[in-house]
Amino acid sequence: MKTSTLFLSLAITCLGASAWAYTPAPVTGGGTISGTIRFTGAVPAAPRLAVTKDPQVCGSDKADESLVVAPSKGLANAIVFLDKIDHGKPLTVGKAELDNTTCRYEPHVQAFAVGTELHVKNNDAVLHNTHIRLPTSDVFNYALPEKGQAISKKVTRTGLMKVGCDAGHTWMNAWIAVFDHPYFAVTDKEGHFALHDVPPGEYALLYWHEKLGKATQKVTVAAGGTVDASHAFK
């Protein structure tokens, strides 16, 4: 039973992978997709998150980071990526960091390529556990009882992952998106993003934000050209 389930999931994974498996190939005449993501609606006043544990380390309350909008209406922490791209520049597999600092995750939203080594660090003198999960399963759940302790782990799964702390710090949350291709970006404070070296062609560009949901747009990249793919969440 277990074995057959394993094989089934393997088969599904392979099937899914073969449907839009990403193959690195030299890119000639690559273009750029860039733009700004804005939030044009009224930003609701977000009450600060109450700190209910370890106030001597965590402080009395924390900012709600689920919707961060610049005065220019630029939307931070949105993820932009090409949907189901199957070839292009090689993946950059490097190192990523996730810090627990004064009972807050830094960065709040990040994206990296599969195979990246994630360096999880605790800068607080309390127990944090960094529990990273996909919708139906755990990616990992490490305890960091010591100040200054860090654990490095290669992330071998893809998808959108939610990060939380079970050690009583219920307000702590962060997002990690792991891709099997290199065409993704997280918007900066002003909502800017850019995807470089995109092979010429037509793509579906996806925008995601933890509170505003997702949106999609068709983009056509001409050889050597730059496409403005700005988007406004309302």
Add this chain to the structure above:
Amino acid sequence: MAEFQRDEHRSFRTAFVLLSLLFAAVTAWAIVDETWLRRPWKVPQEAYARLKPPGAVPVAIAQIVVPELAVVDRCPTCHAGIDDPAMVGAQIPRVLRVHPQRETLLRQHPVARFGCTPCHHGQGLALTVETAHGDGDPHWPEPLLRGPYVQASCLGCHALEPTLAGAPVISRGRQLFHELGCGGCHLTGLPQPEPKRGPSLRHVAAKLQPGYLLAWIRAPQVRRPHHRMPQFWPEAAHDPQAAAQRDRESLAIAAYALSVSEPLPLAEHAPPVDPQRAAAGQRLFDRVGCRGCHMIDGGAGDLVRIREEKPAAAGDAAAWDSFGGDADAPAAATAVTAPAAIDFAPALGELAARVQPGFVYAWLLDPAQYWPDATMPTPRLTPSEAHAVASWLLSLATTAPPPPPPELAGAIDPALAQAGKQLVARYGCFGCHDIGGFAEEPRPGPDLTDFATKDPRDLVFGASPPPLPQRTWTRFTEAKLRAPRALATPDTPLVMPHWPLPPDDVTALAVFLRGLRATPLPEAYRYQPPRATERQLAEQVLAERGCQQCHKLDAQPPAIARYYDDAHLAPPQLVGAGARLRPQWLFDYLLQPGALRPWLEARMPQFRLSPPQAAAVAALLAERAGLPPGPRPLAVPPLTVERAHVGAALFERLRCVTCHQLQAGEGVASAQLAPDLALARQRLDPAWVRKFLEDPAKMLPGTHMPQFFPDGQTPAADVLDGNAAAQLDLLVDYLMNLGLVRLAPAPTETTP
């Protein structure tokens, strides 16, 4: 004279010659006929030989002799390929094909040891189709068992196993026999006689509204479709005379039941229903675990009513799938599907129309006072909580109780009650119900111990029986189960009541009955599964007490899970619990559950199990977790003072009490609390704890417990030379000795 004599001799001689020639011809014909013409068995034999290499298979009568079973079976003469795995596929003639499921069935039941007819019946010695199958021979008592009926034979050797994986029909039949309470009226000769399946009527006046009691006796299935109670006047629907009889008799039976009812002390002291407490009662009902077995209206409305409405967070549901997460199914994870009705225990919406108000309070506090064998566990509510829940449940009914007829409204007429007593005796109500005045009666229905061998000629096929060849055992039994009264004659009135059974259930029950034989097979053939009785006892407890309504025990999520957004607030899952929990602790806890996770509102009820039942469940859980059943002595070395100090320091370093504390409060939400480690020694298996500390999610999927030692690394490099394995060993020793002293309270924190 001499001529005459000569003549006489000649005619004699002629006659002799003619007769001799005739005899020779007949003999020759018989030899020809037997050898070349009339040998139907040769056809399949030769066909089989042709399928094999020339000369490999002799064409001959094949016979199996099993002296222990007094069996001589020539079935393989025609069914030559029965044990030959090559004989599969459409091109092989049916008669030659290999036995279905040969790999399992014939491997476990070798033809040489079991023969054919002990399972299939028929006439083993015969060599024509009609006589061998026995269908064409009205004098052969055991014709071939066809279709699912062959499963009846399993019972001969497998009486100790209620469920047989390879024989679903008889397993279902046996289960139905038990569920429908057939054993209340009929003995079967199987181990473990059936208990009375219907609720006790000893205190019925304290439980039911008299009008409802009467309506229920008259037409039980109409009132509650899934109920087991059969109809005693099935003809009343279309026969006015029978309807009048039903009205007369049901009234008398109700009058008798009420007249012998004894008082129920708890109900007499029940506080009156208080609408002010209904809201508190509803919250308790939703949270303590009642929902695992009971619905209110039996529909999807139940879920909507109690599950907290969550705003659809875009970040959660809609967008997960866009990221192409590997082998995850986000849609399934977040979709809330409408629940299938929970059909384990009665829906309670119309309770007030059925029962006396004081009964609900009494039943919630102690179901055993009303009915010692009740399935319902004691919910461990305080009197005040029981009052609140009763107040809520009794506020829900949309209909009023049916008004009682004048005969039941006041004092009961003794003559009517006496008539009712005779009817209770006649219909055998006491077979299923504990009812006053019928304590020591034997079972009211015929003993079915040898029912399978009943000669059809002795069976009564109703007022207009079919011709003899059609009067078969199967036909009688299925007709009887479909409509028992239809087989009555003026000489043999029948009282067996009517269950509206679907055709498949009729067949399943008939197949089970076909297996009931008084003559046992030799001891060596009867299968004695290891721990059969104990395992059967445990499985019965799991099924009948609804353990899986609240606890996950296999792949099936429990019914109650749908009511919890956070699985950590639901009753704990018990997959593999036999490895996690020590058998003695499990045994104690099953008998006397306590507050293991005091922060949970869900509450383990008290099932009033007997010690053998609790022991059997503990053993079954161990067995399912792959451990040998039986006691597992605690192999933990005593802790030296030095190791205790290091252990305490490590325990402190790892900040275990962040979560392992006893109360929600200072910052820890109840969903994130973890069990009291002071119980570890008595409760947990040290080997399991060791593995759990190494990789918690592997041992307990979905746990909040983080991994402290990933990849064999330790966060405390200065303890025990930074040796993670040594630290793990020490932590296990420390935890297992912690039970000897109380866990220190969580460090108090000062607010700046």
